[in-house]
Amino acid sequence: MSASPVALPGEPAATEALAKEFGLSADEYAHALEVLGRTPTYAELGVISVMWSEHCSYKSSRVHLARLPTEGPKVVQGPGENAGAVDIGDGFCAVFKMESHNHPSYIEPYQGAATGVGGILRDVFTMGARPIASLNSLRFGRPDHPKTPHLLKGVVAGIGGYGNCIGVPTVGGEVQFDPSYDGNILVNAFTVGIAKSEELFFGTASGVGNPVIYVGARTGRDGIHGATMASAEFGEETESKLPTVQVGDPFMEKLLLEACLEIFASDCLEGVQDMGAAGLTSSSVEMASRAGTGLELDLDAIPRRTKALSPYEMLLSESQERMLMVAKAGREQEVFDACAKWDLEAAVVGHVTDTGRFVCKATPGYDPMVDPPEKAAPEVVVDLPIGLLADDAPKYDRPQKAPGVRTMTTQEMTSVSVGGASSQVDVGAELRALIGAPNVGSKRWIWRQYDHVVRDGTVVGPGEGDAAVVRAFCEEADGSILEKFLAVSVDCNGRHVFLDPLQGGAMAVAECARNIVCVGGEPLGLTDCLNFGNPEVPETMWAFAQAIDGLASACRALGVPVVSGNVSLYNETDGKPILPTPTVAIVGQLRSAEDRLGLAFDPAGAEAGHVIAHLGVPSRGALGGSEWLFAKQGRVSGEPVGIDLDAEVALQKAVLTLARGHLLASAHDVSEGGLAVCLAESCLTKGVGAQVRMPQTGGELPPEAYLFAEEPSRIVVSFAPAHKDAVRKVCEEHGVPFEVLGVVGGDALDIDGVCSVPVAELEAAHRTALDAIVGDDA
């Protein structure tokens, strides 16, 4: 128990009703009172409520996250820090994380998305890494929803506006449109950077007496209670939450990035953390918590851009582009010098203590922007135990309940969807429609707005491969440069997760890793962004827990540990949840640039007689969760397709071996739209046709079932005819089914006896897929 801090004039007293307004339950408020032994001040209640928000405390998810595998020989830094890291050889590591900025992006798409990018970049460079590439995973409502164009345009402009300015290439991503996101879009941003493993920086406030230095943008009133807003559902009053959205300044962040990397190199810091969600409060508390220390802040010293800021506002502001550093005592000047070089403000705002408490002082009624310094006579306004705010924050194992059965057999699906006999289906017309659908067609309108080539590292860019490949310039102490090649991909298909969260979760990881091997990379580590609805709804909690188990099983099977991540709950509006969307991103590494593969059939392969083959488990024609079925029925339906992780592991090993043996000309995994779309994409990317036959199948379903099914664990490859025996042999050695489908050539995708569609038609439909939403994109 401690003496009660001074209350500030005009601030309301903390009550259960006020606590509820701040997002605390009655039980949580009672717990806070019990631990404190007194009523908190207004500012303290603000601090407790943001630290206990779902966004900061992970209170509903922590018990489940513990089941994810986080260890492996390549792991340099696992979860718990600002970002995770995996070894990429020669003492260097790839530092990466993914974060959501869903709620702010729905309220204000440009700034919401922009600050999402800014936040994830800071998480990465806070670790001492120079960011080298970004990805994003976006979800919007149905293409014809009246808000979709506005949201899509705003989010894409915001991501580009921030990433382009700071100069980190946005090299890939994924987008899905589905009615479940009509009132709650998803914006998940991923960044990877490069650091020396022994020179990583951590968010620890160690060394009693060490100065706490505030660096970067001044504090304003933007984003107050952003973390709390992100921890609640949306309703009718959503638009009124605009002031909770932060405003970004990528130029300031560029200066901050350069200054930070210079400061880190001088080794004058004990620890550093960016002020992200819950701003000054969470950065202070988390740093002290990790170090087992305390922190005392002098709020009078906080740089500010607006008058009359109260302690409550300073503690909860989510103004962007700010860092909190703990310097080694006596070396503050080195921080100030680097900041001066980059025209940044820096101020000592406190020091590390051994009290285990978060103490803030401020002079009641004093405003440094108005009053002379001699008027300052700070008194304690916040005095809270660090433990209460961090490790001892509430943790729930919320009730779970499996929803009722909602499956139909594929036989039923096909008959429902086509209204009877299969001969009525014009597969060619269906394929043209599918390849031109927003979920399947080209996303070039989006990635043309992202600088994807800055930093001279983009080797496989957007639309060229199943994953992006970037060159990392790793600088040795003597200034010499080692070039390393990383593959990055982000994936999730919420429709498959909806039908079966356990299998669907595993499918997300498997697809992401498959994309990495399809460009010739070996998956090293994973970060996740778990987007779900209200965890207090047992069916949602069940799906969350199941998805975690699915993720965990696939990560174990594929040997890809989880090194960082983020959870975003309460993604629902008026009680309607989004599809469960556990998005995952994987960082892989190529042994050399020569191992890289694209997804396109090689036009020169037509003359050379390039062979097209299907590797992996033959289709059962299971259409569950597929884009085609959705298009036919207007809802997510069908039997879950499931995944055989042993078959997946074998397939990925085989394809990685083939890529490293330089036996392939292209590799492309079968995902949204199924085999037909996979073949069409390989054809249209470089404008060459293919003559193939229907793959062998065990059943007698109509061809559309086999061509549009999205069962996982399948990759279509092409290769020179001379390599045919070698490719077959590698597949046999790995126990992977190998089937030649046909050859590259001609100017149409010709599926024997089923359809023949000119590549030019496929290409035209593909490239105009977003036109209906965004207009002509020339």
Next chain:
Amino acid sequence: MQIAVIQFPGSNADWDALHAARDVLGADARYVFHKETDLGSPDAVLVPGGFSYGDYLRPGAIAGYSPIVPALRAFAKKGGPILGICNGFQILTELGLLPGALTRNQHLRFECRMVHLRGEAEGAFTHGLAGQVIRVPIAHADGRYQCDAETLKALEGEGRVAFRYCDAQGNVPASPDEVDAEGLRLNPNGSLAHIAGIYDASGRVLGMMPHPERASEALLGSADGFTLFQSLAQHLETAR
């Protein structure tokens, strides 16, 4: 051969320029921070792309007030070769070292993709490029070249249009809206007379919106941009 790469606050293609000049061309290239007042003694200067001063006010406008600028002007005056790429081009126009201005792209969006350029003028960075087609990326929101009729007449008349947007065969668009086989405008930003880059009157100061330094290795999908660096090396060799 010494090459200075100027770093303004917000320059972000400084690495791209340094890498192409130092690691690919093999020059003794180094950064010069904008707060310096002395360039050292470089043989050429690269003004890299990015968002100097956040592009606030106008792209390139505030960079003109940096301490290094007088040295840059002096270097130009004595005939030193300067290449301004993207934001560097914008800065050179704001400094008045090149005429005209770069305004918001016609479609009002940032645009990043490969384009084809036809070389038209002989100069320090384009020896042997006249009539040749190169494939290089663009990445800009404000790349629409504009100038008054008199300036355009001078540029055309004096052979100072270094590059024009064109198709893969080198044909400049018949109309501003002409698209390629993939449905993309040949002139990606609405530039006057399809201009992608111009020289000053000396033929030694070049500004261009596309990024030759990002297309200087086959690994990056095109090495066509490297011809500008080779031309510079040849120019300096000849001038020596």
